[in-house]
Amino acid sequence: MDLYDAEKYDVAVIGAGHAGCEAALAAARMGCHVIMFSINLDAIANMPCNPNVGGTAKGHLVREIDALGGEMGKAADDTYIQIKMLNLGKGPAVHSLRAQIDRRRYQERMKKTLEQQENLDIKQAEVVKINFIDGKVSGVVTNMGAIYEVKACVIATGTFLKGNIVIGTLQYSGGPDGMLPANSLSDCLKEAGVKLFRFKTGTPARINRRSVNFDLMEIQKGDDDIVPFSFSTKNPRENRSVCYLTYTNKETHKIIMDNIDRAPLYNHSIHGIGPRYCPSIEDKVVRFKDKERHQIFIEPMGENTEELYVQGMSSSLPEEVQIAMLRTVKGLEDVKMQRTAYAIEYDCQDPTQLKASLEFKDIPGLFGAGQFNGSSGYEEAAAQGLIAGINAALKVKEKEPFTLDRSEAYIGVLIDDLTVKGTNEPYRMLTSRAEYRLLLRQDNADVRLTEKGYQLGLISEKRYKEFLKKKELSEKEIERCEHVNIPPSNEVNELLTSAQSTNISTGIKLGELIRRPELNYFMLAPIDKDRPELDKDVAQEVNIAVKYEGYIKMQIEQVKAFKKLEQKLIPDNLDYSLVAGLKKEAKEKLAKQKPQNIGQASRISGVSPADITVLLIYIEQMKRG
Amino acid sequence: MADTIAAISTAVQKSGIAIIRISGDDALSVADKVFSGKKSLKDAKSHSMNYGKVIFQGEVVDECLCSVMLTPNSYTKENVVEINVHGGIISAERTLKAVLASGARIANAGEFTLRAFLNGRMDLSQAEAVADIIDSKTGLAQSVAVNQLQGKLTNGINEIRAEIIKILGLISVSTDFPDEDVDSLSGEDTKEKLIKLLKSVNKLIENADKGKILREGALCAICGRPNVGKSSLLNCLSGEERAIVTEIAGTTRDIIEEYINIKGIPVRLGDTAGIRENTGKVETIGVKKAVEYIKNADLCLFLIDAGELFTKDDAEIYSMIKDKPHITVINKTDLDNKALIPDEIDNKIYISVKDKKGIEELENKIHDTILGGNFSSDDVMITNTRHKEAVRLAKEELESAINALDTGFTPDMAAINLENAANHLGKITGMTVSDEVIHEIFSKFCLGK
């Protein structure tokens, strides 16, 4: 291959999936010259698996991305065909948005945004090599022989690295959705000392709408009262389509069990580690024998296609078995399968090699994001892409890195989990992973992060001003609720009686009434004479802040304790072998991972509270000399 | 230069192991005065364990293991000797006496930790939090018996914790996978499970108090109006003539305490001043002290004179103690019974100190009342304040969770309290509650696309 010197850039982004897109846009918007590579430009922002954005905890990530000035929320708002707030019957911490997306429209929307972005060039090519000078990133080389000199590089290769497709006994080297794999970059990374893993994921079949009998299925609709992802979306679009629910049955399970020896997972021809939360249908049937049926959701892939996604039927069984098992399902008796379900194995890296900025601890200028870091999911990828892109830009500008901790954002939890605890399966965000989740609500993502996005230069002046106004309104109103006195009157007690709430005989603070389980902020409007006119989202925030005040206060206290440990820094070159009293395992883990503070150290597996005590004492002694 | 201090640092009656810790410049020479083994402790290596006997005034007190930790590699960074004895609280007390007679002084509360701080081991806030951890760590390392006991406790706590994680799994699965057809846990179901759990926690806490009693002794107050025979009973139970016995009412002014062993339980027995209503108001400092003493007591022995009428004073005293664990001791049964004790006075036992009648029965009753009768050696006991605090905090969180459900909050809100509870009950190394909950979800439920 003939090499040639191509242009110089500040930042190279390898990969144009959900991580790559956010990384490239963020770095470019922060003023860096960015080049983004994709093996196929038609794969930009593709959704090779489910055509959804959001979901439990993932919806939180999207809103955080949006508050920081990322693109995913806006792109989803422009292209969804159905949207729904999940868990509305539960506490506010776990409300999460999820949307069905028109996959093609989303790709086009994102591709155009990239193409129109100042400072950003996109390029169809495979990056085969990263160059280093003195251990630092100095450039990237494409399969065309072009050498791009860069100061920083974000790897966001998704499932492309040494991608291997598995369908029954069929195996071939390939990327997702019929794309070519990237087979060269892994070797270069290994040479640079990066530790790689092999993970696996899978996707179900796609079928043709005309071959489905929806009469036998349950219809699943979106919300009537629509909340969009982006805080800047003013007029959210209507729902345009529906999903359907059907089930597997004994017959389906029999076909699977009769052919289980042909399943790669069970005849050991797959070596990658798959995620527990998204097992293949054969895995579900084998592991949960007693379950008589499994749910199948039929989801549209877009408005301009008859293709449907069969959620719940991910598989790597041979194609003929897949067709047979699909046809046992109610409503799918005559189904035509357009794309066969497959499993894909791919290279990713051990994320404990990264700092919280997503830069490699030992390779200055090299950043990782998305599935390459061992996560799964578009939203997890986008969140990391945004942080990696921001930090690549800050690196170029020789500024301090930007990080979020566990008390600030789900993004912080995600990155802390990956970089401190590591993962032994593709990592999915869950609300149960966020210990301070009542503070990290989807409704207040803007309050938590807009300021930071603005400081980074990713939030416009106009949007920032609007945000400040909104914030002030809600703060004032929360304050007012705690001070306004509601005197007893016939009108008040009539309202209370109708809500089956105890009547009042003396004055009571509005906040106290809101906190009664059977009441809320909205219900009390008729007796709250001085209530200002507020937007629905502001009113909702006020309601939550007042109603859950007790829990919120408690979590704020917990965060204070958490921050104390995060602020106890561990000296950079601490020699753990000198710390007497540390267990051997703890010593090794700490020396390998080099946590930056005591909080991180305490979350490393194999490090016990007693080890932390010993470490604290040692550092204190060092300080005193 | 640091003077040498000593104290009993761990005492576990059930296993019989107790540790007397000595710290300071002369720790080794002090210990050598009471220790007799193959070689003297002065010649022992740091972090060595030395087998021998504790000798005091020519008598063998107990067999022992002595661990030696030389400066600066000890908890206080001073020379430290820890004497492990087996004979329970009594031999621990004797050993301590011997050590104190050999040149050490008794340590003030928290003084070991204070020294650790002063010697640059840690800062004060850490010192407080950390003392217990290190305490239990060294304790653990040194004795298999203590280890076993601790193991039992850990199991007890872990069982409760595992149950919490299970409930959290049930709650989380329906929040994180709302579309999956798993049965989600209703508020009522959650509450029912939590109430059950709370019962186990309460049991653990009850036993914690017993653990404390076994370690520190139960505080037992003898009360009653003047001249019913309080001082006589104290002398009788302790076998020593400590308290003055006279026929003049009100002789005992200060509280006289004796450390005695009742059926294996260490008991601090206190003879309070006679309490009586005099011209309508409680008088004398002695009486005030008695009232305070009764407040802190684990058990009250309420003495009545069988030879006299039950008086207003008797009734007054009874009303003070009736809500505490108590035994009504009717003394002087050798005299004609004139007392006419009202029916509501319960837990009666009849004795005569003079004729030594009913004393054995009284001792049995004291034993059973302190340990709640149904106490068996298989019960899990909390012997360490850190553990007790952890369990207490967990209990509070469980109560908050139940309260939250009662006031209409959804199970996912109560889950926040449950996570706190699980955190209080301790982490498995490096594994956070959320990891465990997620593991629970995936091992129990079929989820995914």
Ligand SMILES: Nc1nc2c(ncn2[C@@H]2O[C@H](COP(=O)(O)OP(=O)(O)O)[C@@H](O)[C@H]2O)c(=O)[nH]1
């Ligand atoms: N007959 C009789 N006299 C007793 C008995 N116990 C104590 N006494 C006497 O009661 C008087 C008061 O006893 P004391 O112990 O000083 O009572 P206190 O004031 O309650 O401490 C003394 O003269 C004792 O000898 C008993 O069981 N029978």
Ligand SMILES: [Mg+2]
């Ligand atoms: Mg007396």
